[in-house]
Amino acid sequence: MKCLFMFKYKTLRDLVYDYIGQQLRAGVINPTSTIKETALSEELSISRTPVREALIQLAGEGLLESVPHKGFYIRTLTETEAQELFVVIGHLEGLAARLSLGNIQEQDIAAMKMHIGMMNAAIMADDVEMYLEVQDKFHNIYLNKCANRTLSETLERLKNRLFRHHYQAMSKDERKKFLLGLNDEHTRICELFAMRDSTAIERYLVDVHWNPAEAVYEVLG
Structure with a gap:
């Protein structure tokens, strides 16, 4: 096996x-x-x-x-660099999700749902560090099952170039709204995995979850 x-x-x-x-x-x-x-x-x-x-x-x-x-x-990113990163990460993560779909079991879907709940709890507690830690675990459920180490390591390296300083610059209410929106996207990703729709998962990650229009938030002032 x-x-x-x-x-x-x-x-x-x-x-x-x-x-x-x-x-x-x-x-x-x-x-x-x-x-x-x-x-x-x-x-x-x-x-x-x-x-x-x-x-x-x-x-x-x-x-x-x-x-x-x-x-x-x-090293701060320019807006163009951040947008380019979002495009590349979106396509690579979409590919990883598609490759992993055949290896995703029901317990993996259950784990995704559990992590979504944990992220919601972290958001309500205004614990950004915990949110990011659980968010990584959520995505790693399927990234670890794409059976392509080069792809997984490349994604990890690219994601390390993205920072979250803008969270701290937001007001508590702004941060809560922003992160709850992101977690709604995690819920949709989980739903698409449960539906076994590889094309929809890939397009959602490219067009929505890693939408380059959101890359402006990665640019440090």
Whole structure:
């Protein structure tokens, strides 16, 4: 039987890379602050080598900028770059969803519904970090079943370039409305998986969930 889940041993550098990427996407790291190698290694209680390697990798992928003798800064996206990312991510995630459909079981649909409920709870509690964590788990249910590691890793790398600082800039009511709208989209994605409609899932991810018109929210001021 073909293994549907793609396991990969992660080095310490990989774990640091994932951690920094999560912090960036959740808006925990201020876009104007310096990311210092020494401070990060102390925070994580590890040596500087894997931290340095992870920061260099993130800089190489365009997430960070390295300034000699100062440290690393978040590389801001232009509106055009953000729109281009949305187009690419939408098509790749649509492809991943279509590839995964034959591997999605009823328990996966149930897990999606559970995560939608958890996201709603996080929204009502105004817990953005928890919302983003559960959102990743929701999407990973089908991304992990597309049986294409290259596709999954490419999507992860591209998504790491998207940040969520605009959530913090919104008022509580604006943030609640915005995130509830996104979670309505998650509900629709789940419904389409339950209907086993691969074409509709793919088009919805491309045209709605990753609509380039929404990319303006990814541009940092």
